[in-house]
Amino acid sequence: MNLIFSADANWGLGKDNQLLFRASPDMRHFKAKTLGGVVIMGRKTLESLPGGKPLPGRVNIVLTRNPESLEGSLQQSLEAGLHLWVCRDLDELSLCLGRLDLPSEKVWVIGGAEIYRLLMPYCQEAWVTRFLAAAAADCFMADLDTDPDWRLAEEGEQQEWENLRFRFDLYRNERAKELPLV
Secondary structure (H helix, E strand, C coil): CEEEEEECCCCEEEECCEECCCCHHHHHHHHHHHCCCEEEEEHHHHHHCHHHCCCCCCEEEEECCCHHHHHHHHHHHHHHCCEEEEECCHHHHHHHHHHHCCCHHHEEEEECHHHHHHHHHHCCEEEEEEECCCCCCCEECCCCCCCCCEEEEECCCCEEECCEEEEEEEEEECCCCCCCCC
16 A cells, blocks of 8 residues: 655645645646556545546545445445445455455555545555645645655655646655555
């Protein structure tokens, strides 16, 4: 399992349930990495997606303590032929992932902050679009540069898009735990 996210210079993830920066190169990178795999997210992240709908071309798993709040989304997904599964806890997530039987590099944790914190210990890699600017964020990711379990494996080349400087960095978890699959 892997993390994928964009963060500002202070590890800010978003504000008001939206990304801090919308950059086409970041969206293309995200799509290229996750297409054909599984994306795991919280309810708020699902609601922040275009139309509040699951991402096409991926199995979407929503981890939420309140699955009843997603009944409308589940019905819309079925009607649209999109794959949306709902899990209440790590045990159910384990069961879902076990049924899918995909290699761990095809499983992506896409947010939000609470879901990242919960699943971070079970992730081998973190693919980070690192924007080299600070923004007014209201939710943050753990600072992987100071986290003793994570190390920067590859620092991407600095790029620029519409006056935004960023790079694609890869971090590896030196102590990743296995999520026991059922």
